[in-house]
Amino acid sequence: MLETFLAAFIxxxxxxxxxxxxxxxxxxTxxxxxxxxxxxxxxxxxxAAVILLLFAFLGKSLLSALGISMSAFRTAGGFLLFLIAMEMVFEKRTERREKKAEPDRFYDALEEDPDDISVFPLAIPFLSGPGSIATxxxxxxxNHGHYLDQALIIGALLATLLSAVVILLLASRIIEFLGHTxxxxxxxxxxxxxAALATQYMFDGIRTAFFAA
Structure with a gap:
């Protein structure tokens, strides 16, 4: 039992x-x-937990019903991630935040929240990307039919996501000490x-699609 949990967690x-x-x-952030x-x-x-649990129990049947292959999923995720990478390189996100911080009597009353990055790209494709979904x-x-082993795998998944919460929150504090420059x-x-990672996602998706064809 412990071996199954540790193997899945790692x-x-x-x-x-x-x-x-x-x-x-x-x-x-x-x-x-x-x-x-x-x-x-x-x-x-x-x-990410909802998405991964959904694919854990439904998985291939869901993708098949939607007519979506893992290759297409990987390629699309890579393209969207590439757009985020370009914004980081050219600091478009920083510019938008600075504009939102400028005083404006009208927008002071209707203050906009910072960009919501929770679903994309943090949940998808970082925490629940093609790799983790496929895994x-x-x-x-x-372990089909071995319900105890499957329960241990789900436990390992939840433990992994819990460790991600701790690591992400600690990393934010460390970066704050580095300063603006x-x-x-x-x-x-x-x-x-x-951008390189996103390109690799797209290359992998396209290559898999061609080999599978």
Whole structure:
């Protein structure tokens, strides 16, 4: 039992990669208050949990009913992630936040909230992307009919998402100590890395589609 749980936890932790997501999250939420960060983390984690549990139990039948392949899902996710990466490189998100911070008598009464990044890109595709969806589907299908093992896999998934909550909240505080100049440099660097990751998603999706054809 312990071996099943640990194997599932390690696999899901590596695939979801909370430490890799944390710096991107910290930079994307720079300049926002702690309440906003907590809201984004908890909302994203809950959304990711619902999505992953949905695919864990329905999985292939759901995608098949919608006529969507994992290749198409991966390619579309990569494209959307690439758009976010471009905004990070050219600091479009920072510009929007600065404009929202400018005094305006009309908008003071109708103050806009910061961008909601909880569903995209934090929940999808970071926490519940094609990789984690495929992984949970595979783990559940390998233990089809073994209900105790499947329960342990679901427990490992929830433990992984809980660890993601802790890591994301801690990373935000660390980035705050770096200062505005360093944060801007980190934003651009992570934007380039994110663009490369998004491109890899698209390449993987297209390659898989061609090989499967």
């Amino acid at each position: 696999t899901l932790f590596v695939v979801i990669d909370p430490p890799g997501i944390a710096p991107v999250f910290a930079v994307m 720079s300049g926002t208050d702690a309440a906003y960060k907590r809201k984004m983390v908890f909302k994203a984690t809950l959304t 949970i589907m595979l783990l559940m299908s390998e 360093v944060a801007n440099a980190v934003t651009r660097i992570l934007g380039v890395i994110l």
